[in-house]
Amino acid sequence: MERALGTVVRGLRSPIIKEGDNMENIVVETVLNAAKSDGYTFMDRDIISMTESIVARAQGNYATLDAIATDIGHKFNGETVGVIFPILSRNRFSNILKGIARGVGKVVLLLSYPSDEVGNHLVSLDELDEAGINPWSDVLTEADFRKHFGFKKHHFTGVDYIEYYKSLIEAEGANCEVIFSNDAKIIVDYTKNVLACDIHSRSRTKRLVKAAGAEKVFGLDDVLSESMNGSGFNTQYGLLGSNKATEDSIKLFPDNGQPLVEAIQKRLKEATGKVIEVMIYGDGAFKDPVGQIWELADPVVSPAYTIGLEGTPNEMKLKYLADNNFSHLSGAELKTAITDHIVNKQSDLIGQMEAQGTTPRRLTDLIGSLSDLTSGSGDKGTPIIHIQGYFDNFSN
Incomplete structure (x- = not known):
C-alpha cells in the first residue's frame, strides 16, 4: 500500500521532573514506553526533543x-x-x-x-x-x-x-x-x-x-x-x-547539555537499532498575529543537539514544479515526473528558482519551533517530543 503519512509529531507524557532526576533514563524510558504503549516502531532519523526547562530542572540549575x-x-x-x-x-x-x-x-x-x-x-x-x-x-x-x-x-x-x-x-x-x-x-x-x-x-x-x-x-x-x-x-x-x-x-538555561543528547542517542541506538537524532529546545521562532510577539526570548532555539541536526533544509517547492517544470503533465505522469525530479535534485539548491519560497532556516530552529508548538507552555505535560518522517519528501 502506498504510504499515506508524512511527518508525524507526538507529544510524550513524562514524569514531573525534579532536581537530581536522571534525565537520560527518563527520556529513554519515556520514548520506549510510548512506542510500546501506542504500537508504533522507530525509524532512522527519527527525532527526540526535550524542553530546556526539564533539563535545567534536573540539573538543579x-x-x-x-x-x-x-x-x-x-x-x-x-x-x-x-x-x-x-x-x-x-x-x-x-x-x-x-x-x-x-x-x-x-x-x-x-x-x-x-x-x-x-x-x-x-x-x-x-x-x-x-x-x-x-x-x-x-x-x-x-x-x-x-x-x-x-x-x-x-x-x-x-x-x-x-x-x-x-x-x-x-x-x-x-x-x-x-x-x-x-x-x-x-x-x-x-x-x-x-x-x-x-x-x-x-x-x-x-x-x-x-x-x-x-x-x-x-x-x-x-x-x-x-x-x-x-x-x-x-x-x-x-x-x-x-x-x-x-x-x-x-x-537558568541548561548548561552543558551536549553530553546528555549524545548519551540519549547512544542508548536509543542500543535499544532500537536506529540512529535517532536528539535535541534540547527552548523558544521556537514564530510571531503571534494579534499581540505581535515573537517567541524568541531564549538566546538560541537549541542549546544542544546531535550532529545529524546540523544544517538547513535542501528542498524544492512542489507547487513551483507543478506550475512550471511540469505544467503540461497531470495525474500519474505528473506524480512520476516530480518524484524523479526530487530524487535527482542537486545537493545544494541555494539560489535555484525551484527552491524559492522554502524556509531558509536552520534545522534546529525549525524543529525547535515544531516541538515548542507541540509541547506548549502550560499544562499539557508533554515536554518530550517524538518526530518521525521530518526528513522525508514526496519521493519517499
Whole structure:
C-alpha cells in the first residue's frame, strides 16, 4: 500500500521532573514506553526533543536573587547602572530586575519603544504617528511618555510594564529613572555603567555603548556565567534564557547539555537499532498575529543537539514544479515526473528558482519551533517530543 503519512509529531507524557532526576533514563524510558504503549516502531532519523526547562530542572540549575545581586554588586560596585533594552516579561525579566536592583543604588531603565525586541508593545506605531514622535530619534522621559500616551496596559497580560518595573526596582531600595529611546548610546548621558539586557542584539549594543564612552559594560550573558556562592550558572549565556522559578529565585538555561543528547542517542541506538537524532529546545521562532510577539526570548532555539541536526533544509517547492517544470503533465505522469525530479535534485539548491519560497532556516530552529508548538507552555505535560518522517519528501 502506498504510504499515506508524512511527518508525524507526538507529544510524550513524562514524569514531573525534579532536581537530581536522571534525565537520560527518563527520556529513554519515556520514548520506549510510548512506542510500546501506542504500537508504533522507530525509524532512522527519527527525532527526540526535550524542553530546556526539564533539563535545567534536573540539573538543579537555579539561582537566588541574592546571587544575582552579588554578581551585579561585584561588577558595578553598587553604583548607578543603566539597565538597557530589557524585554517586557514577568516570567523572563521581573526577578532578574529585582536582583539587579538589589545590588545597586540606582537604576536608569532605558526601554526601547514602541516595543521590546521580541514584540511586546508599550504603544502602537499608529499612536506614535498621531503624537508626531519618531522612535528612531526622539528620547522620552517618563513624564513625556505619560503626557503623550498615559498608562498603557499590555494587550495580553494587562500589566503597565513601566509602572511594574519601576515598582520592582524601588521595592528593592534602589532609585529608578525611566527613559525611552532606541539609541543605546543615549545611556552614557546618564551613567557610564551599563548592563545590556537585550538578547539577540546584545553584542552590537555592548559595542555601541563602549564606543560612546561607557566604562563598565556587561550583558545578561555575563551575569552568573559562573557560580556565586554555590548558585546555578550558565557558562555561555549567563542569565539569558532564564525563567522565574519562585518569588526569590530563577531557573537558568541548561548548561552543558551536549553530553546528555549524545548519551540519549547512544542508548536509543542500543535499544532500537536506529540512529535517532536528539535535541534540547527552548523558544521556537514564530510571531503571534494579534499581540505581535515573537517567541524568541531564549538566546538560541537549541542549546544542544546531535550532529545529524546540523544544517538547513535542501528542498524544492512542489507547487513551483507543478506550475512550471511540469505544467503540461497531470495525474500519474505528473506524480512520476516530480518524484524523479526530487530524487535527482542537486545537493545544494541555494539560489535555484525551484527552491524559492522554502524556509531558509536552520534545522534546529525549525524543529525547535515544531516541538515548542507541540509541547506548549502550560499544562499539557508533554515536554518530550517524538518526530518521525521530518526528513522525508514526496519521493519517499
